[in-house]
Amino acid sequence: MSEGIQRIATAFASRRPAAALMPYLMGGFPTLEESRRIGEACVEAGADIVELGVPYSDPLADGPVIHEAATRALAAGANLAGVLEVARALAPRVPVVLMCYANMVLAPGAEKFVERLARTGASGLIVPDLPYEEADPVLGACDAHGLALVPLVAPTTPPQRLARIGARARGFLYTVSVVGTTGERAARAGRFAGVLARAKAATEVPVALGFGISTPAQARQAADAGADGVIVGSRLVRAAAESPDPAAAVGALVADLAAGLA
Amino acid sequence: MSTIEHRFGPYGGQYVPETLMPALAELERAWLEAREDPSYRAELDGLLRDFGGRPTPLYYARRLSERCGRRVYLKREDLNHTGSHKLNNALGQALLARRMGKPRVIAETGAGQHGVATATVCALLDLRCEIYMGAEDTRRQRPNVQRMELLGATVHSVDAGARTLKEATSAAIRDWVTNVADTHYVIGSVVGPAPYPALVRDLQRVIGDEARAQLAEREGRLPARVIACVGGGSNALGIFTAFLDDPGVELIGVEAGGEGIDTPRHGAPLTVGGRAGVLHGALSAVMQNEEGQIVEAHSISAGLDYPGTGPQHAHLRDTGRARYAAVSDRDALAAFRELARLEGIIPALETAHALAYTLGAADSELDLVCLSGRGDKDLAEVLALS
Numbered sequence: 090m091s092e093g094i095q096r097i098a099t100a101f102a103s104r105r106p107a108a109a110l111m112p113y114l115m116g117g118f119p120t121l122e123e124s125r126r127i128g129e130a131c132v133e134a135g136a137d138i139v140e141l142g143v144p145y146s147d148p149l150a151d152g153p154v155i156h157e158a159a160t161r162a163l164a165a166g167a168n169l170a171g172v173l174e175v176a177r178a179l180a181p182r183v184p185v186v187l188m189c190y191a192n193m194v195l196a197p198g199a200e201k202f203v204e205r206l207a208r209t210g211a212s213g214l215i216v217p218d219l220p221y222e223e224a225d226p227v228l229g230a231c232d233a234h235g236l237a238l239v240p241l242v243a244p245t246t247p248p249q250r251l252a253r254i255g256a257r258a259r260g261f262l263y264t265v266s267v268v269g270t271t272g273e274r275a276a277r278a279g280r281f282a283g284v285l286a287r288a289k290a291a292t293e294v295p296v297a298l299g300f301g302i303s304t305p306a307q308a309r310q311a312a313d314a315g316a317d318g319v320i321v322g323s324r325l326v327r328a329a330a331e332s333p334d335p336a337a338a339v340g341a342l343v344a345d346l347a348a349g350l351a
Numbered sequence: 352m353s354t355i356e357h358r359f360g361p362y363g364g365q366y367v368p369e370t371l372m373p374a375l376a377e378l379e380r381a382w383l384e385a386r387e388d389p390s391y392r393a394e395l396d397g398l399l400r401d402f403g404g405r406p407t408p409l410y411y412a413r414r415l416s417e418r419c420g421r422r423v424y425l426k427r428e429d430l431n432h433t434g435s436h437k438l439n440n441a442l443g444q445a446l447l448a449r450r451m452g453k454p455r456v457i458a459e460t461g462a463g464q465h466g467v468a469t470a471t472v473c474a475l476l477d478l479r480c481e482i483y484m485g486a487e488d489t490r491r492q493r494p495n496v497q498r499m500e501l502l503g504a505t506v507h508s509v510d511a512g513a514r515t516l517k518e519a520t521s522a523a524i525r526d527w528v529t530n531v532a533d534t535h536y537v538i539g540s541v542v543g544p545a546p547y548p549a550l551v552r553d554l555q556r557v558i559g560d561e562a563r564a565q566l567a568e569r570e571g572r573l574p575a576r577v578i579a580c581v582g583g584g585s586n587a588l589g590i591f592t593a594f595l596d597d598p599g600v601e602l603i604g605v606e607a608g609g610e611g612i613d614t615p616r617h618g619a620p621l622t623v624g625g626r627a628g629v630l631h632g633a634l635s636a637v638m639q640n641e642e643g644q645i646v647e648a649h650s651i652s653a654g655l656d657y658p659g660t661g662p663q664h665a666h667l668r669d670t671g672r673a674r675y676a677a678v679s680d681r682d683a684l685a686a687f688r689e690l691a692r693l694e695g696i697i698p699a700l701e702t703a704h705a706l707a708y709t710l711g712a713a714d715s716e717l718d719l720v721c722l723s724g725r726g727d728k729d730l731a732e733v734l735a736l737s
Contacts, residue, residue: 145644146512146644146645146646147517147521147630147631147645149367149368149521149524149525149528149631149632150368150528151525152525156511160511160512163644168642169642190629191366191629192366192628192629192630192637192639192643192645193642193643193644194643195628195629195634195643196626196628196639196641196642196643197642197643217368218366218367218368218629218632219366220365220366220367220368220369220372221369221372222364222365222372223364223365223366240369241368241369242369243368243369243370244370245369245370245371245372245373245374245531245532246369246372246373247373250372250373254369265369265370268370268528268529268530268531268532269370269528269529270525270528270529
């Protein structure tokens with residue numbers, strides 16, 4: 090097993106039977122330097138894996154909070170090179186999984202992009218607009234460089250398709266909890282168990298639940314419903330947008346989430 | 352059952368969030384069944400005729416021909432109900448939405464022509480309708496906003512980015528991701544993830560099929576050259592498709608040159624060239640920076656103000672079957688005025704790009720131009736510029 094995939098597996102295993110906490114942060118938001126500090130605050134507050142977003146001009150899977158953060162990060166001068174430096178700074182302390190839209194991965198060519206990402210010490214890659222049918226070139230490159238290409242499944246994904254995606258998952262299976270874009274939502278925890286059971290039956294890698302999870306109570310419910318990992322994004326990005334001290338604000342929320350999962 | 356293209360050479364594909372993949376498969380199945388179903392075809396053809404006004408006339412433009420020094424025919428899509436070719440596609444897709452049992456329809460619109468066409472067919476078929484339109488476009492195409500609202504649609508003004516067609520399309524796709532269970536997304540051009548580029552082309556090819564037969568009857572021959580404007584490119588593919596297998600017929604797509612293709616302020620990804628990229632679910636010609644951020648387009652015409660284009664156009668360009676050129680804002684405005692004076696036809700600003708190209712083109716034996724829409728919507732904007 091290659092190094093990135095191994096690090097992710099170890100991060101999940103070391104938390105069992107509890108669920109791994111996987112905060113998302115937007116690289117370059119509000120600035121590159123501050124996003125690095127936010128990432129470090131996440132690690133200190135108990136993050137097991139950090140999901141690092143690359144700001145993109147047209148983020149189709151994202152709701153208003155993350156879309157706005159991406160727009161502001163780009164306006165503030167963030168670029169891929171800068172976000173990869175954030176990954177490089179965090180990677181010695183925590184497995185980093187980059188979340189990046191397909192056009193930025195394909196622009197230099199998947200092989201070049203993945204090689205560059207691997208050199209930062211990151212462990213994996215999530216491409217939210219690269220479904221199973223389009224993933225081969227990126228999966229091949231990730232496998233060659235020891236990075237986990239983490240696929241997504243949704244509540245709309247039918248069983249046979251879920252099995253195909255699950256069989257080819259690396260690192261973990263990113264399970265979208267709701268039909269919709271990223272963003273905070275009122276508790277729909279009653280649905281978590283069904284979504285998670287379907288996903289777990291379809292794969293041998295850990296299953297992480299994301300989209301619409303923002304509070305410690307929801308994180309706890311996701312873990313109780315069987316999630317191996319819990320991803321929290323928009324709530325943390327909103328805190329980074331609203332607070333005069335983004336790293337402290339995000340760190341405090343991550344600590345609360347960690348306490349909820351302990 | 353036959354199949355439908357997902358790729359055109361290297362272009363096309365389905366670069367969308369996983370949530371939408373089952374809906375795209377459902378749409379593809381529904382279309383493959385519907386197009387073989389005589390009752391669907393009969394209902395669509397009946398509505399195109401009795402509600403839409405098809406076949407649209409093929410008009411020999413005498414004074415324009417004299418001005419150009421060659422014979423020029425105009426395919427009068429401006430005489431379609433709602434004033435553009437957009438109705439052809441909106442009718443076909445709204446009937447599909449009903450067939451799939453989806454009571455809610457969403458659409459993006461730039462100039463507002465596709466939004467008006469979609470709002471119109473939703474009124475006709477009693478479907479709920481919500482339209483996404485960039486805030487800048489709701490300003491410069493105000494009459495179309497009023498028409499959509501009168502027709503019972505809800506118009507969402509989109510404030511992100513440059514507040515034009517790209518952001519409206521992104522907002523519509525996010526709505527679809529959220530409401531996919533009961534909603535059909537009526538995409539307005541030959542763009543987006545498969546099966547949309549082929550589906551919309553199939554619904555628009557009636558333009559070229561009619562024109563080919565009409566010209567054969569009038570002139571007993573094929574056109575030497577077919578000219579159409581290209582934003583996403585649906586009227587162009589609609590008229591090109593009937594002539595793709597006739598190598599003697601030259602096909603010209605005219606993009607928005609904006610303030611000039613040597614500046615960043617244009618909407619001409621096919622003409623300018625460069626690396627292909629993914630926008631709104633398909634790999635195609637796209638305006639982007641070095642690291643793959645999509646850049647904003649510019650055109651005086653809201654319908655061509657788009658940094659991407661249909662994947663089949665990119666393939667037709669690469670294979671040399673079609674050629675693409677750009678016309679500036681200034682030349683399009685001049686052609687807008689010139690056609691009004693010469694022929695008593697006020698064209699849409701989008702269409703005026705194809706007319707400007709025609710006015711300045713090299714000689715040919717017979718030009719066929721797609722007059723894709725009428726320009727009433729553009730009057731305030733054009734008069735404010737003079």
